[in-house]
Amino acid sequence: MTAPSDAAEAVFGGGRNDVAKRLDGLTQAVEASRGRIDDEILAPAEMLSGRAAERLKLSGDHTIVALAGATGSGKSSLFNALTDLELAGVGVRRPTTSWALACAWGPDGAQGLLEWMGIPARHQVSRMSMLDHSAEDTKLDGLVLLDLPDHDSTEVSHHLEMDRLIKYADLLVWVLDPQKYADAAIHDRYIKPMASYADVTLVVLNQIDRIPFEQRERALTDVKRILADEGLPDVTVIGVSATRGDGIEDLKREMASRIRAKSAARSRLASDISAAAGVIAQVGGTSQTPGLAPADRDALDDALVECAGVPQIVDAVSLSTRRRAAQRTGWPVARWLGRLRKDPLKELGLGDDLSMSALARVAVPETGNVQRANAELAIRDAAEKASVGLERPWRDAIRDASNPPGDDIIDALDRAIHETSLGVARPAVWWRIVQVLQLLLFVAMVGGLGWLAAQGIQPLASFDLPDLGKVGGVPMAAVVAGGSLVAGLVLAALSSLASRIGGRRKARRADDQLRDAIDRVTAERVIAPIQAELDSYAAYRSGILAALG
Incomplete structure (x- = not known):
């Protein structure tokens, strides 16, 4: 079996890159503390190592981007705008169950990766089945785009599915709408607790066409202020209109740059490592000991x-x-x-x-x-x-x-x-x-x-x-x-x-x-x-x- 750090090294560059070394360190810490620190505390780190190895072995060439938001935020419209497809027109309709919808860019799609994530084939679409006329700096080859269930859905299964798939995302795109962008439901449950994942987080203020032009900048500034108060001062905020196309190219350009640099997958894995290591360090400590004199x-x-x-x-x-x-x-x-x-x-x-x-x-x-x-x-x-x-x-x-x-x-x-x-x-x-x-x-x-x-x-x-x-x-x-x-x-x-x-x-x-x-x-x-x-x-x-x- 491929070691997680070896897979990370192969995907993210030659030599012992930073992510590979950190993953090695986490694995070493877990093995050394087994039997001393409670298994429940070590379990997330062990799962991370296994998940990272499987994820990178299946496909290190894809970047998983998840669109998450509330009902009415326009996630599905943004999903269609990014894919340049009316998915309902090609036989794929929005599921009424708790399943997410996925679209993969690439010559071979990402079937194995999507199956590993638990997304059924009937909810998968390949973007390369169509001609792509996007500009070079907005090409999304290697992207796997997920449209997650609404976080405020009344269906418990929708919450569970969203929480499960967030763990797999290399880049999290939180879709907010002008009326509820300060809604505590999404901020308190998801965005604020995931402040350590700021490097792999984007915030999109959708339906910006509903805000008068002269007030748009102030709305974006207000969103940035809220994020800064929640510990995410450096998160990129982009205003878009999925229906009119405003800002869509800017969003594609931001996503494309991360895909080409593989920075999203690398940053997400690094954030996961930091989070898992932080939990273990709180219990096991990091202080130096002189030993027995x-x-x-x-x-x-x-x-x-x-x-x-x-x-x-x-x-x-x-x-x-x-x-x-x-x-x-x-x-x-x-x-x-x-x-x-x-x-x-x-x-x-x-x-x-x-x-x-x-x-x-x-x-x-x-x-x-x-x-x-x-x-x-x-x-x-x-x-x-x-x-x-x-x-x-x-x-x-x-x-x-x-x-x-x-x-x-x-x-x-x-x-x-x-x-x-x-x-x-x-x-x-x-x-x-x-x-x-x-x-x-x-x-x-x-x-x-x-x-x-x-x-x-x-x-x-x-x-x-x-x-x-x-x-x-x-x-x-x-x-x-x-x-x-x-x-x-x-x-x-x-x-x-x-x-x-x-x-x-x-x-x-x-x-x-x-x-x-x-x-x-x-x-x-x-x-x-x-x-x-x-x-x-x-x-x-x-x-x-x-x-x-």
Whole structure:
């Protein structure tokens, strides 16, 4: 199928002409806003795109001009004057139903176009069936002229038919008569509401022969004043007399110039695009949005880190590291005495299980309503910041995308934490080395004390001990025992300091890893959907601005 913009480009000139670009923009805006803006608001724009494609595909060489007016305005007489035919004389009579009458100029008529517009063949006439002796600047080749039902008819079907066909017209010619040219019925219902279509509107003051010659200019000026008050200051107003022929050539000349330039069809399509885009823009807006700033992203990450219990997990990692280091590197006597105290890890429910799941369970025992509510609040706050300045449909779309129903962000965060390997259970190599040294020092201290004890009971016993000598007057056994004790305590103190540093380092590493895991979940479950909506809005905005022109 031919794209509407491609058809517009082919009909209205080479290159990406303005109408084609605007039609492209409208189509882009509709596609980008689908599901965000109500379908009833988008429907006219979608229908316009489809209608434009069909219209231009059927015939881009014809200009549809519709004559509209009230009963007694002389539309039918003007229709006959423009066609140079007495249609009743060639077998076509004015229908008494709600159908319009059509006359097409051109070698092949415009049967396909007229059938697409819903005009039966018995209400169609081809102007090229007769010789045309019009001057070059008044030739109407390519014209499809419609005589619409009277807008003030008592038949409802006539109103419906007129309203339907007006949508197809490339040029609207409102036919007024001297007595009712200010009639509110046509001005309030049609002309004023269609002020945005001024570029494709002509006003004809028919039956001007009924106005004294010296008053005609004043009557035309008065019509222009009324139109200006209604928002159509630049509409061309032509005075004619369909029965006498006054002004008919001027009207033909105006219509012919638009037909040759294809300006009527182009202007009508441009006006339709503006009208449809204006309705959408009122609902969807056109403001620019900064999106989610890095500071807002960081604030969201911090909030979800808190909700996921990462600080508590990090504290548990630090505590478990120090405790396990003390159990491995402390002075053996102190370690044995420490077993008499309550084990803080067992109080936390860890014991020997130092897996990520156990740490997470200890840090965040159960996901509560407050935790979930805080996470949802943080996400909603981020969505609101990302949609600052946008209209309601886009704000709602961004909010819904950031936290869709049934998608529990807390469960996703918990899974990410449980799947993160922190290496907490692996003991440091230096712990084993210090543990061996502490055991050796303890053995040395016990050996020294045992030697001293043995020396003390030697006089009472029947055995001899070799003399180990003295150091500064102190027995060697006492030096070994005391030195081992002091060395063990100093090593334990240094190990405690090192374990604190190691615990903090491991806690920082755990914090970085967990934050990375939270960040990935946030990026996938919150940021990406928000950005997708912002990208859709950007496509909508560029399209709607192009459509508005």
